[in-house]
Amino acid sequence: MSYNLDVETLRDSEYGHLNGKTYLDHGGTTLYAKSLVQEFAQDLLSNLYGNPHSASTPSSIAGHRVDAVRIKALRFFGADPEHYDLIFVSNATAAIKLVMECVKDYVAHENKNGKNGFWYGYHKDAHNSVVGVREHATTSRCFINDDEVEDWIRLGTTVHSRDEVGLFAYPGQSNMTGRRLSPSWSARIRESSHGRTFTLLDAAALATTSPLDLSDPAASPDFVSVSFYKIFGFPDVGALIIRKAAGHLLQRRRYFGGGTIDMVIAIGGTSHVKRDSSLHDQLEDGTLPFLSIFALDIAIDVHARLFTSMARISSHTAFLASYLYDNLQHLHHENGSSLLRIYTDDASSYGKPTLQGATIAFNVYTSEGKLIPCQFIEKLADNEGIYIRSGSLCNPVASRHISATHHRT
Ligand SMILES: Cc1ncc(COP(=O)(O)O)c(C=O)c1O
Structure with a gap:
């Protein structure tokens, strides 16, 4: 039938x-989809692409295309590139870990005393990849239901001192039961904590079958993690989407990788100068999976054609x-x-x-x-x-x- x-x-x-x-x-x-695989193969076979970090013509074509796909991916989520940046990572877990690493280093830099702990709250529906962040927090709390989160926001229940940096993480959708959580928490947490508690929405499960609407930067989470292969099947890359207003929290990362710095001294000193052009320039270490990013370009078009x-x-x-x-x-x-x-x-x-x-x-x-x-x-x-x-x-x-x-x- x-x-x-x-x-x-x-x-x-x-x-x-x-x-x-x-x-x-x-x-x-x-x-x-078959069209995605065929169009991607056709693209690679009819174009010459080089490493985006090089200066040759094939490389600069690749570099420009990566930037264009970055904007296209933001627009797929309704996110205006003026207010958001998108960091390509291998998957949602890598996006979450990148936020953790940066927050830790931000707090250490702010405290100037090497103390690098922050307060961490997470909802009980969170995936392991979100729960694991607590290992780098000074204190953490698992909110065991929505009412606890609501009380914390509404009554201003003290979970950490007001000047301490906090990070609250929750999934857009539970990967276990599939229930979808409140999209309003991020804006309300930002208001109630005077901006010292930042929010991380793990949208890995939500984005598979739901629009992820970031059209209002005032209402959206500070950081959002996604895995594109859960939306399009291919390519296997992910992203961290950053509300630029919270971008400073990610700009004190101590590690630097190839592509994220303008100058480094390795002999007779240990200084380096970080690139300051954009968040993605500072946070994308090494060569991006640029061919996969081109597949993402095609995946977005094929998806719109097949599913509207x-x-x-x-x-x-x-x-x-x-x-x-x-x-x-x-x-x-x-x-x-x-x-x-x-x-x-x-x-x-x-x-x-x-x-x-x-x-x-x-x-x-x-x-x-x-x-x-x-x-x-x-x-x-x-x-x-x-x-x-x-x-x-x-x-x-x-x-x-x-x-x-x-x-x-
Ligand atoms: C809600 C949620 N978060 C995070 C992940 C981890 O995603 P990935 O393995 O792509 O990093 C998953 C995977 O199923 C998930 O459902």
Whole structure:
């Protein structure tokens, strides 16, 4: 039976590599379209590109194109290049680590005493890559629900001294349950902390099936991490998007790599002069993955041609997730016991794209109510050509909650 003629046609023309398979790990990485791969191959075969750090004609063509793609990628998120810069990195995790490294060095420079700790807050739905930042903080706090965040913002609950630099990080969407978190926190935190607490939105999961709207710099997070392969399937690069008004926090990084400095003395002294032209010049170490960045250029165009907009993807995937959820939740064994336990967040609701992404987290039980190990279910599905993701999903707090609920059932 055909689901939707347009979708069937698209599958045939662009996703022949999906034939006979059901790929459900879009949150891990999505699928690349055939046109993207073909146009990229054609681009490389018909042009000569050199290392953007060199001065030859092929190199300067490459350098200019990298700059143009940077602006195009910002515009994909509605971000005006006057207010934002975009740093190409290998993935969302690298973007988060870059913020951590810079904040640490900023605080050390500010304190002049080598003390480099900062206050760090993170929401319980955060991915491991966000949680790990706490290892470089002087103090950290895990906010275990939205109310704690709201109270902290509204009542000004003291979590750190007002002159201490703070960083609050949260995911746009939980990679485990798919619930989407409040887009309003960043602006309100900035106001309530007099600008000393900066915000990091981990949009790696959100941006897969939702518009990431950075059109209002006053309302947007200071730093945003994304992985492009989760949006377009290819190329495997990511980005750190920086609100320029918060850019100073990233300008005291001690490490310098090739491409980020104008002059360095290595013999008879240890001074260097950092490039000061732009944030990306200062933070992109070594040769960028420039060919992958050209693939991103093509990926954005192909994506718009095939899917029109992220808003359209968001409403289509919200429909699919809601349909699947409604059907899964009623599955029972013959003796009436539930086959599945689906993990949802009270604050969320399937079918509402502002609250919920297209992810369903569940466990499977026997008719006696015994948990069937998720790896076993994953293997069974895999044998049938159905590709899902199992395990703790790099989401320690949420999956701890799940194992706690297991014991009660
Ligand atoms: C919310 C979230 N943050 C961060 C990551 C890490 O992304 P990457 O492996 O591309 O760095 C993921 C990966 O699934 C994610 O879903």
